[in-house]
Amino acid sequence: MNFANGSVLTVFRTFAFFAGCAEIVPLTGGPSDNRAALPVDGTQNPEQGALHVSQNELNVKLNEFFTLNDPTNTAVMNPNAGKLEVTSNKRDLSIKWDGPLQPNTTYIIQLNGTIRDLNEKNDTIHQFVFSTGDQIDSLKINGLITDGFTNKPSNAYTIGLYDSLKDPYKNAPVYICKSNDKGQFEFSYLKAGEYQLFAFLDTNKDRLPSIGEDIAYSSKLIASGDSTAFSHILASKPKNPVKQLQLKVLNPGTFFASGKEISESSLTINSQPVQIIKRFAADSILAVLPSSSNEVYTFIDGTDTITKIISLKDRNKNFFVSGKIYKNAWTLGDTLLFETNEFIEKIDTSLIIVEDKTKLKVKYDALFSGNQVRIIPKSAIAFDMIVDFKMGALRGLTNVNDSIKVELKTYRTSDLSNLKLNIESLKGQWVIQLMDGSNPIRTFFKSESDSVVNWNNVIPAVYQIRCIRDVNGNGKWDMGIWETKAQPEEVVRFDLKSKLRPNWDIEETLELKPNE
Secondary structure, rough: EEEEEEEEEEEEEEEOOOOOOOOOOHHHHHOOOOOOOOOOOOOOOOOOOOOOOOOOEEEEEEOOEEEEEEHHHHEEEEEOOEEEEEEEEOEEEEEEEEOOOOOOOOEEEEEEEEEEEOOOEEEEEEEEEOOOOOOOEEEEEEEEEOOOOOOEEEOOOOOEEEOOOOOOOOOOOOOEEOOOOEEEEEEEOOOEEEEEEEEEOOOOOOHHHHOOOEEEEEOEEEEOOOOOOOOOOOEEEEOOOOOOOOOEEEOOEEEEEEOOOOOOOOOOOOOOOOOEEEEEOEEEEEEOOOOOOOOEEEEEOOEEEEEEEEHHHHHOEEOOOEEOOHHHHEEEEEEEEEOOOOOEEOOOOOOOOOOOOOOOOOOOEEEOOOOOOEOOOOOOOOOEEEEEEEOOOOEEEOOEEEEEEEEEEEEHHOOEEEEEEOOOOOOOOOOEEEEOOOOEEEEEEEEOOOOEEEEEEOOOOOEEEEEEEEOOOOOOOOOOEEEOOOOOOOEEEEEOOOOOOOOOOOEEEEEOOOOO
């Protein structure tokens, strides 16, 4: 089981440094190799752990020839003292910075894979430490960053400790490091104080958080001298504050619109109001693409105007029908859902043939709405079933469907399993889903009072359970909101202890530990 807010971020009062190369920390993901080029004792200036340093350059000789690997992105100085210039000459390494050093401050220069020897191209993590004051600061912060929805470790995130009153989007961090492939990170040689912990996935490699990049953060300030355990931070993609219309056309007859709040009165196409087929959220809809006498379509929503050229040839194509059916299987009582890329105006059931493999016809009810068709077989079937949409079975605004034949495995009640979940340990509102890999098979919306979930007639397989703590009661997972320091909603995963088997009744209990 994985828990999204287990207590894993810890702060330590420990101190250790070594002569030559400083301790190699695993947090930043660079592999440690004893054959890599290492500093020669007595050649580092200022020396490791030196006090009262005032110079703007560090020099050291390594024990073999080496090359530099992308020092702009692999060399970091904490706290930042300006732009780093890393150069090499045979076995000599020089690191310069163009800003002033602060008084009574410990500085750490970390080279994460910056140095590689000439032959094996081995690299390692070097850490050089010195102070402008009377002592070396000795505090550490360890932590973990995971994806708020998948619970997987978040690798290669830039983690920053910021001044408690500064905005990370506008100010540089006081200290910086990166998470490794296990999502772990570590700050060392910290000065005592309170910091805002903020992380971002630096996709454009500018060392600054940018709008749209995934982020993670602590809701409270972190004191570097505190021994209290903190919850690990959860990464999610922030909502884009730039409200701008975005479109994706699905020829021949529909389109997706998103990016800003959309209503039938606000969005027009060629000066005509939009016809919404399905609303996913306030800022996300599927809508009808109307017919036009030419190939120019102008979408207008407030100050946003998007013009698209859509060929008449594409608009006149027959539309497709796709089945939204789990594992192409059917059990008695199931509704078969089919979707199209056209707004359906009429269906001809004489052209929709449902039969089993022996050609025995199956009676059914058919419903249609928007771009969806639902087929509901009315009787039990002994053999696998075939649903055959002939061309013209569905008529849209300007054209008809392509033909499609879907074969479905038929399950009888005796082939299926029943699952009962005891969920008393999940307090509050939750969205509980039966998962086959990344596919939710069944969904239950738990209220404050629910203590049991019963899922009957489930296709036998090995399943997992995904539970989303539905804080705002909207029935879905919500990402974090940096402006209010709200965290992503908690996601907990359970592996069922038993495989669901034909004609079995399985009962299991979901146990959420008190501190999770």
